[in-house]
Amino acid sequence: MSTTLTFISNQIIIYVATPLFIAGVIGGLLNTLVFLSLRTFRQSSCAFYLTIMSIFDVCSLFLGLFSRITLAFLNSDGTQTLFYCKCRPYFSQISVGISLVCLCLATMDQYFATCSRVHWQQWCNIKLAHRLVIVVIIFWLLHGIPNVVFYNHVVSSATNTVTCINTNYIFLQYRTFVIFLVLIGYLPTMIAGLFGWMAYQNVQQLARRAVPLVRRELDKQLTVMVLVQVVVNIITLLPYPTANAIATNPNLTNNPLVVAKVQLALTVLVILAHVTYAVSIE
Secondary structure, three states, rough: OOHHHHHHHHHHHHHHHHHHHHHHHHHHHHHHHHHHOOOOOOHHHHHHHHHHHHHHHHHHHHHHHEEEEEEEEEEOOOOOHHHHHHHHHHHHHHHHHHHHHHHHHHHHHHHHHHHOOOHHHHOOOHHHHHHHHHHHHHHHHHHHHHHHHEEEEEEOOOOOEEEEEEEEEEHHHHHHHHOOOOOOOOHHHHHHHHHHHHHHHHHHHHOOOOOOOOHHHHHHHHHHHHHHHHHHHHHHHHHHHHHHHHHHHHOOOOOOOHHHHHHHHHHHHHHHHHHHHHOOOO
């Protein structure tokens, strides 16, 4: 039975994850091209955040989904090499973290941009956006260092095969319950949802203000973009870290059949989570 579940898991990756990966990479590159090619977007701080988000979304697809696809097709995800074993979780965490923070910044930017108070609108400028993104990137680069330290090769005594796993129990708990569940799970989704909703409320009132038509339409377009992304995040992103935290229960790892079922569920949910990085926001 466990062999059958593993086979089903591989088939899901081959026939669902592969087209999702291809569509996501193409969509992310097109998003980046649109944001960089149009002058209106190049001058917008919100569009700048969305551009950076699109770039790191593509990185997340390569580091998260592509490795699972190669494992299903070639029975190898590249982690047999110690360098990639350490670098994959490091850069994967960085890409996801930066992408989600940029979404939060984009929703906050749109809230301030559509706010009736002029001094709050001053927070929306491209220079500040550049500085904030640099700070965010530096934070995640430093925050991810334990991945390089604690991910190592371990030889299984039963199968004599080499696997790449987290060898530090404390960091495993921190990664599961703090990073996955909070930092790249519920916290950014709640922040983006809150500011996205408030920005939407502001946009509904723009018609009553003396706002230039071009500016009004741009704000509406950008607000819709970030709101769509927030809704997608809520639906697709949150189930995986929740299930991953539940799967750490030691009572679930005693039965091989239960382990196979959990792995199948996690495979489905991790593919669903990558819809967040594959969805087009144009």
